[in-house]
Amino acid sequence: MAEGGLTRVWQRVRRVLLRARSAQRRRASQRTWSARLATAAVLVVTGLLVVVSATHARGIDLRPGRNTDLVSLVQSESHRNTQLTAEVTRLRAEVDQLAAAEGSTDSDLAGELAEKSALVGLTPVTGPSVTVTLTDAPASVAGDGVDQDLLVVHQQDIQSVANELWRGGAEAMTIQGQRVIATTGIKCVGNTVVLHGVPYAPPYRISAIGDPRKLQAALESAEYIKIYRQYVDAFHLGYEVTVSARSTFPGYQGSVDLRYATAFDSPR
Known part of the structure; x- marks a missing residue:
């Protein structure tokens, strides 16, 4: 090639x-x-x-320990609340002693102080009382098609009983053993009722000192109570009224200081 x-x-x-x-x-x-x-x-x-x-x-929170942390927090805060209540009681006792010492030189001032303390619920009260006990329906009542909200005691149920007892001339009142004052709020949180920052589970006991006949008459004539008792018959909610010839309610032990919201002035 x-x-x-x-x-x-x-x-x-x-x-x-x-x-x-x-x-x-x-x-x-x-x-x-x-x-x-x-x-x-x-x-x-x-x-x-x-x-x-x-x-x-x-x-x-996807961490499994979250619920445990919340339980610990509630227990810790409840313990702290108990300690603070005890401290308030101690300080109030000191104030009462000082007021009594000052009152020995001014009987008019001491009398006025005692009267005002009784009006706002800071002093113990003794007299005949009526107690209304409200309880949730038993678990056996719950079934298919039954609204669970109809089987539990609600915030408005407790408030209605308290309002009717005041209308009946109650001189003093306690809920779950705590003295009710003008600033007391009843709040429903989950399946508990919070009173003065303390959660309570049923049964709920509302007690009032006053004329038992007038207190009971106020309960019997209240339209809301009549409706509640219809649910008692239908779903076995608890409603019980008891009378005591003599009861003593403790004075309110918490703080009575009022706090008001204030306007926020934003910087220009």
């Missing part, structure tokens, strides 16, 4: 090799780009999953 023929053959072979190498590089480049796209897609999907999970879990 002539030299020119070899040259042409070699050039053809070289072109074939170059085309093959170029095609190989393009395929490799395509594979690299595809791999990069696949990696990016995986990262995007992973990110979306994380965002969705965080959105659904927002406000929910």
Whole structure:
């Protein structure tokens, strides 16, 4: 074969090799780009999953120890509340002693102080009383199609009984043994009622000192109480009225300081 023929053959072979190498590089480049796209897609999907999970879990502590922490917190705060109540009682006793010492030189002032303390519920009261006990329906009543809200004592039930006892001329009142004063609030939190910052579970006992006949008459004539007693008959909620010839209610032991909201002046 002539030299020119070899040259042409070699050039053809070289072109074939170059085309093959170029095609190989393009395929490799395509594979690299595809791999990069696949990696990016995986990262995007992973990110979306994380965002969705965080959105659904927002406000929910996924740690199993959370409930235990809340129980410990409630126990700690209840213990602190007991300590503070005892401290208030001690300080109030000191104030009473000082007031009595000052009152020995001014009987009019001492008499006025005693009268005002009785009116606001700071001193013990003794007399005949009426107690209303409200309880949830027994668990056996609950069944298919029964609204669970109809089977428990609600905040408004306790408030209605208290209001009717005041209307009947109650001189003093306690709920769960705590003295009720002008600023007392009855709040329902879950399946408990909070009174002066202390949670109570049923049964709920509302007691009032006064004329038992007038107190009972007020309860019997109240429309809301009549409706409540219909639920007593239908769902076995508890409603019991007892009379005591002589009861002593303790004075209110908490703080009587009032706090008011104030306007916030934003800086200009």
